[in-house]
Amino acid sequence: MRITRHHLYAGAVLMLAAGVKAAPACSLDGWSRVAGAQMLSTGSPANGHRRYQGECGMHVSLDGAASGYVEDKSPSGETEYMARFYLFTGDAQLGPGDWVDVFTAYRGETSPVPELTVRLTGGADGANLRLRAANGASTAVGAPVAVAPGWHGIALSWQRATSVNNGRVEWSVDDAGQDALGGLDNRSHAIDLARLGAVSRQGGSGGLDFDAFDSHRSSPAELLLAGDANADKLVNAADLVSVIREYNGGALTPGQPDCNGDGTVDRADMDCIAHAIIGW
Amino acid sequence: MNARSRFTQSLALASLLLAGAASADPEFNVDFRPAENGQTRVLLSYLADNAVTALDFTVHLDVPDAFSADVSKCLGSLPKSHTGLCRLDGKSLHGVIYSPENRALPDANLGSVLVAPGSLAKSGGQLGVSGVDITTVTANGQTVNANVRVQGQAIPPGK
Numbered sequence: 364m365r366i367t368r369h370h371l372y373a374g375a376v377l378m379l380a381a382g383v384k385a386a387p388a389c390s391l392d393g394w395s396r397v398a399g400a401q402m403l404s405t406g407s408p409a410n411g412h413r414r415y416q417g418e419c420g421m422h423v424s425l426d427g428a429a430s431g432y433v434e435d436k437s438p439s440g441e442t443e444y445m446a447r448f449y450l451f452t453g454d455a456q457l458g459p460g461d462w463v464d465v466f467t468a469y470r471g472e473t474s475p476v477p478e479l480t481v482r483l484t485g486g487a488d489g490a491n492l493r494l495r496a497a498n499g500a501s502t503a504v505g506a507p508v509a510v511a512p513g514w515h516g517i518a519l520s521w522q523r524a525t526s527v528n529n530g531r532v533e534w535s536v537d538d539a540g541q542d543a544l545g546g547l548d549n550r551s552h553a554i555d556l557a558r559l560g561a562v563s564r565q566g567g568s569g570g571l572d573f574d575a576f577d578s579h580r581s582s583p584a585e586l587l588l589a590g591d592a593n594a595d596k597l598v599n600a601a602d603l604v605s606v607i608r609e610y611n612g613g614a615l616t617p618g619q620p621d622c623n624g625d626g627t628v629d630r631a632d633m634d635c636i637a638h639a640i641i642g643w
Numbered sequence: 644m645n646a647r648s649r650f651t652q653s654l655a656l657a658s659l660l661l662a663g664a665a666s667a668d669p670e671f672n673v674d675f676r677p678a679e680n681g682q683t684r685v686l687l688s689y690l691a692d693n694a695v696t697a698l699d700f701t702v703h704l705d706v707p708d709a710f711s712a713d714v715s716k717c718l719g720s721l722p723k724s725h726t727g728l729c730r731l732d733g734k735s736l737h738g739v740i741y742s743p744e745n746r747a748l749p750d751a752n753l754g755s756v757l758v759a760p761g762s763l764a765k766s767g768g769q770l771g772v773s774g775v776d777i778t779t780v781t782a783n784g785q786t787v788n789a790n791v792r793v794q795g796q797a798i799p800p801g802k
Binding site for chain 1: 729730781783
């Protein structure tokens with residue numbers, strides 16, 4: 364799992380071992396704290412972990428304790444907060460009434476109060492993602508977003524009010540539209556802490572995977588370009604070759620090879636990238 | 644690392660060799676030929692350097708907005724080691740070719756696009772190429788230079 368180090372909130376979780384063919388040494392050491400460590404693991408596809416970007420991902424089991432998460436304490440009284448992460452939902456079993464809070468940003472550290480929460484909810488028709496923001500009481504931001512089993516990119520933007528009730532929060536899932544809630548009464552609030560994983564939950568089994576967390580104080584935390592396997596911010600024939608090499612036993616690609624987001628890198632991703640190249 | 648070759652001459656000049664044929668760089672060819680029933684066939688072919696395994700291209704056609712063509716066989720002659728996709732988007736012909744086993748693309752007639760005379764009539768006989776973008780990639784993921792040639796020209800209807 365990669366956290367971008369050059370941005371405000373940092374914590375490296377990927378430490379590459381020497382040698383191209385060696386499995387990467389993945390670590391959660393870059394986070395401020397790991398809670399419920401028995402529920403968490405990190406690794407690469409070489410040892411059965413899923414990843415969306417780069418070589419490592421974080422897995423959170425839903426078969427054990429009530430919560431397990433990583434914590435980022437680098438925010439400090441932030442009046443603007445932008446975050447992005449990727450969530451794989453394909454291994455989670457969530458029935459009606461089951462839910463997992465997969466990301467929460469808080470104000471305060473010693474007695475943290477939720478300011479923003481992304482919740483994955485089960486249902487008879489499949490899973491949904493929903494965002495709630497503190498606005499006096501916790502308030503829904505837009506409608507729940509149905510999510511199929513697979514990787515999903517979630518981008519958040521939160522702003523504290525600068526005068527009476529003009530705070531704002533926005534979010535999007537997979538770049539498919541954006542929901543926003545303005546007029547927030549949050550003038551005295553701030554972001555001091557963020558947690559990622561199974562922060563809190565009710566029911567559920569299986570597991571969730573996380574990758575590519577990134578957070579900023581001012582510039583947007585943008586979603587990654589699907590299919591950009593070689594991480595050059597383009598999708599072209601070079602990405603196809605990167606995926607083909609990985610699929611045929613070569614090095615793991617540094618970018619986003621899982622073009623179709625199904626949790627594996629295979630021929631279907633080659634076809635997905637080819638379609639992306641010709642805009643089809 | 645210059646992976647992208649761009650050809651910007653008008654079709655009137657396109658029969659000229661645009662880049663060094665004597666080099667070892669691979670070559671992407673676009674060749675206009677008269678076909679049956681007044682149609683024009685745009686042939687796509689490739690001269691290999693034995694290193695490139697995948698490529699993508701965009702042929703920018705010099706045609707009016709109402710242009711249409713049959714692209715069903717655009718990459719219909721690929722060697723069995725390779726697969727490809729082709730799409731006409733307005734005035735741009737997009738294609739991609741790759742080998743799931745990462746094999747080198749050999750010399751090949753890639754396929755052809757068929758332009759009906761009615762389509763040319765709509766364009767007043769105008770059919771040419773204003774540019775070609777191509778990315779050629781070797782088995783180890785390196786992009787390499789490629790030459791582009793455009794030859795021949797469409798035959799305007801009634802001329």
